[in-house]
Amino acid sequence: MVEAPLEHADAIVVLSGSGVFKERTQxxxxxxxxxxxxxxxxxxDNRQGGWSSAQxxxxxxxxxxxxxxxxxxxxKDAIEVLFQPVSSTLDEAVLLDNYCKQHSIRSIxxxxxxYHSRRALMTFRNLFSTTQVGxxxxxxxxxxxxxxxxxxxxxxxxxxxxxxxxxxxxxxxLSA
Numbered sequence: 001m002v003e004a005p006l007e008h009a010d011a012i013v014v015l016s017g018s019g020v021f022k023e024r025t026q027x028x029x030x031x032x033x034x035x036x037x038x039x040x041x042x043x044x045d046n047r048q049g050g051w052s053s054a055q056x057x058x059x060x061x062x063x064x065x066x067x068x069x070x071x072x073x074x075x076k077d078a079i080e081v082l083f084q085p086v087s088s089t090l091d092e093a094v095l096l097d098n099y100c101k102q103h104s105i106r107s108i109x110x111x112x113x114x115y116h117s118r119r120a121l122m123t124f125r126n127l128f129s130t131t132q133v134g135x136x137x138x139x140x141x142x143x144x145x146x147x148x149x150x151x152x153x154x155x156x157x158x159x160x161x162x163x164x165x166x167x168x169x170x171x172x173x174l175s176a
Contacts (some may be wrong), residue, residue, distance in 0.1 A: 001114045002121055006134030009107040011080075015092055015120060016045035018061045019100040020113045023138040024070040028111045031136065032074055037109060039078050040069060041099070043092050048086035089120055090170070093127045100131040107132040114139060119167045126174045 014028045024097050026038050042065050048058040059067075062081050082099060086092045100108065112120045114137040124133045 001137055002117045002135070003137055004121055004133070004135045006036070006107060006132065008035075009109045009132075009134060010105045011039040011108050012037045013041045013096060013108050013110045014043070014065060015089065015110060015112045015116070016043045016047075016061065017113060017116070018045060018047045018049065018084060021061050021065045021136070022068065023036050023113060024088050024111050025065045026072075026132050027136060027138040028029070029069060029072040029074060031109060032078070032109070039080060040074060041096070041108075042066060042079065042081045043086050043095065044081060044083050045087065089116070089123050089166075090127075093123045096124075097128050097131065100128070105131055107134070109134040109136055111136055111138060113137060119163065119170050122167075123170055123174065 012028050012031050014024050017024055028132065032040055042062045044060065044062045046060070047058050049064055050058060052059050066079055066081060082095055084095055086095055096108070099105070108131060111123055111134060112118055114136065117135060117137040121133070121135045124135070125147065
């Protein structure tokens with residue numbers, strides 16, 4: 001787990017993560033309320049969640065994240081969704097780098113899960129050339145198990161071993 005906090009940024013970026021959208025969204029709300037950035041950007045992993053009786057359909061996770069932000073008092077004008085589907089952290093970084101260049105965004109704070117923080121920071125910092133990148137992880141216990149006991153949880157077995165493999169793969173890809 002790593003963090004690279006910034007005192008202020010142009011935008012908070014919440015990375016997609018279907019199974020952990022609540023913890024990431026809550027951390028973004030906390031940063032927004034502290035005045036760290038005036039805008040929250042969501043990415044779209046093109047995955048749908050469970051059935052919503054209110055909407056009579058299976059909403060996408062970016063919609064669920066947006067709804068969580070709105071419920072927490074973030075203004076509609078402060079939320080931007082990048083609708084282009086992404087399927088990896090690398091896809092998100094490329095999409096966001098282009099977006100930041102097009103919109104003259106000089107600094108972002110990436111919000112992701114604790115187990116994903118090292119790879120996300122490495123990826124964004126390797127790809128971004130004109131935008132300063134900070135990163136805050138969402139912590140543990142809401143949807144991610146604690147580092148000392150991850151192996152006692154099924155969700156830990158789903159995320160931690162695969163994250164080490166992805167970290168190695170990304171390290172090789174980004175250094176090539």
